[in-house]
Amino acid sequence: xxxxxxxxxxxxxxxxxxxxxxxxxxxxLMRDEGYAAVTSRRVADKAGLKPQLVHYYFRTMDELFLxxxxxxxxxxxxxxxxxxxxxxxxxxxxxxxxxxxxxGMTMEFIALANHRKALRAEIARxxxxxxxxxxxxxxxxxxxxxxxxEEFTPTVLMVLMTGxxxxxxxxxxxxxxxxxxxxxxxxxxxxxxxxGERRLDDNWRRPLEAAAED
Numbered sequence: 001x002x003x004x005x006x007x008x009x010x011x012x013x014x015x016x017x018x019x020x021x022x023x024x025x026x027x028x029l030m031r032d033e034g035y036a037a038v039t040s041r042r043v044a045d046k047a048g049l050k051p052q053l054v055h056y057y058f059r060t061m062d063e064l065f066l067x068x069x070x071x072x073x074x075x076x077x078x079x080x081x082x083x084x085x086x087x088x089x090x091x092x093x094x095x096x097x098x099x100x101x102x103x104g105m106t107m108e109f110i111a112l113a114n115h116r117k118a119l120r121a122e123i124a125r126x127x128x129x130x131x132x133x134x135x136x137x138x139x140x141x142x143x144x145x146x147x148x149x150e151e152f153t154p155t156v157l158m159v160l161m162t163g164x165x166x167x168x169x170x171x172x173x174x175x176x177x178x179x180x181x182x183x184x185x186x187x188x189x190x191x192x193x194x195x196g197e198r199r200l201d202d203n204w205r206r207p208l209e210a211a212a213e214d
Contacts, residue, residue: 016057018047018049018053018057019057021047021048021049022043022044022047022049022053022054022057022058022064023064023067023068023071024047025043025044025046025047026038026043026046026064026065026068027068027071027072027105028046029042029043029046030068030105030108031101031104031105031108034108034111035065035108035109035111035112038061038064038065039061040054040055040061040064043064062116062118062119065112065116065119066118066119066122069109069119069122069123069126070122072105072109073122073126074208075207075208076102076130077130078207078208079096079102079205080093080096080130080133080134082204082205082206083096083137084133084136084137086200086204087199087200088191088195088196088198088199088200089137089140089141090137090138090141090191090194090195091191091195091198091200092200092204093134093137093161094161094165094187094191095200096205097161097162097165097166098165098168098169098184099169100169100172100173103165103166103169103170104169104173106166107166107169107170107173109123110123131158131159131162134158134162135154135155135158138154138155138157138158139154141194141195142154142157142194145194145195147194164183164187168180168183168184
């Protein structure tokens with residue numbers, strides 16, 4: 001039955017199981033086939049639920065994408081904090097930023113944001129907050145490693161790292177790898193010079209859900 005004029009349609013609970021299943025399905029579609037594959041019908045089919053349930057939990061597809069990005073942003077904040085707290089934060093940030101799955105999803109959200117203004121604003125807000133956190137990490141690390149700040153500022157290095165890693169991942173997804181090996185070797189030489197050989201636990205990126213259970 002339609003909602004009376006002037007009232008808001010009731011939505012499903014934010015922590016409802018079906019809502020989580022729908023977001024999982026949308027994320028899998030975006031990761032495997034790109035954002036254009038994420039339609040209400042495709043999401044419902046992937047989740048094994050009726051199409052009407054998509055709009056029971058999300059008024060519009062914009063709301064679904066915002067919820068999906070919010071969940072992804074929360075996970076990335078968690079990973080960034082683990083990187084900042086690790087004994088080798090620069091190694092950790094490099095690995096985090098060159099992860100094909102994570103950066104690939106970020107690129108999909110950026111492409112989608114070109115068509116959805118609400119998502120564009122949220123991505124920009126999160127990206128600025130994330131960059132400030134990473135710059136603080138670079139500043140603290142470089143103060144320990146005797147790097148000349150007047151030549152290599154933490155802000156410039158962070159922007160260069162982010163840009164380089166996005167290009168590397170984007171080109172790898174396209175199947176283009178010319179110059180990639182040399183770039184990785186260059187980055188790893190400098191990381192080793194600054195922080196020594198990589199000593200991070202291979203499982204340093206614990207998912208948010210696993211961390212909550214500890």
